[in-house]
Amino acid sequence: MPEKYHRLGDFAAYYSGTKRAPVLTVFIGGNHEASNYLHELFYGGWVAPNIYYLGCSGAITYRGLRIAGLSGIYKPYDYRTGFHERLPFTEDTKRSIYHVRAFDVQKLLALGGGGRPDVFLSHDWPANIQRFGDQRELLRRKPFFKEEIERGDFGSPPGMEILRGLKPRYWFSAHLHVKFAAIVDHDVVDRAAEEEGEINLDENEGEIKLDDDEGEIKLDDEKEEMEGLSPGKRPISPSANDPESKRQRQDIRTPHETTRFLALDKCLPHRDFLQILDLDECSPITDAPLSYDPHWLAITKSFQQYLSTTKFQPPLPAKEDLQSYVPDSCIERAPNVY
Secondary structure (H helix, E strand, O other), rough: OOHOOOOOOOOHHHHHOOOOOOOOOEEOOOOOHHHHHHHHHHHOEEEEEEEOOOOOOEEEEEEEEEEEEEEOEOOOOOOOOOOOOOOOOOOOOOOOOOOHHHHHHHHHHHHHHHHHOOOEEEOOOEEOHHHHHHHHHHHHHOHHHHHHHHHHHOOEEEEEEEEHHHHHEEEEOOOOOOEEEEEEHHHHHHHHHHHHOOOOOOOOOOEEEEOOOOOEEHHHHHHHHHHHOHHOOOOOOOOOOOOOHHHHHHHHHHHOOOEEEEOOOOOOOOOOOOOOOOOOOOOOOOOOEEOHHHHHHHHHHHHHOOOOOOOOOOOOOOOOHHHHHOOHHHHHHHOOOO
């Protein structure tokens, strides 16, 4: 990192156990972490009391909510290599160590067989996610994004592949230091991919309208509520406090399977770095608040044969064969509780 950031922050107190996080914290890594320490927990684990790292990729359940994530940022020249970085790091490997690998992406794509994640975490944004929010406002705030967007290489292609494959209810990212929200309607996206053209759904049916000229997606039955609001002000969840009312409004507003994307700004004064969301559990609450995801453990075991600690990455299973790499017997034997 640049020399101006060469100072110890407050995390050392948590790492040593002098301080304890007041609430359970689950995180993934980006491009400014101490990757040498995080790689000691390649498969995830406790970094400090009450602070859990999902690993290079990972999935857990918390009170019935399925949480998955992918660490690092995407760089095409390192994507199909193995995990070859080791001490002493060179100028190249101290950066490549936090670059996303196809190995982890393929593992996550296999996760879809175990059910839709409720929350997915990534550091960089899925590729072209700006098309599903207020792109005009984003460019007003970050005009230097325009060149990347026009080149078509804005964001992470593997991230969008995971988003389309797993269709999580929520997707949270960071990296670009700006607050931005978007709603991805997967029926619209899948149909657009098949037809390779623009799509406008019938507004009279209360469905989502995709307007490529503005790069926005709006829910027609909440048009007045959303009009004139920046992405950071748009509601991510229904405003009614009653759980039953929430579910009813969710059914009205999202006739299709959707992913609600949110990125936040840097944690600095007068910046939008915090947002609190209430997520309804979509599966029974277990006795253990934090648990291993059995399907993910099965995937990890099945993919172990492909793990490379050299620069060469052996061929990975084809996407259409991914589910065959998760034997039922492995799922049944998977331990449950941390």
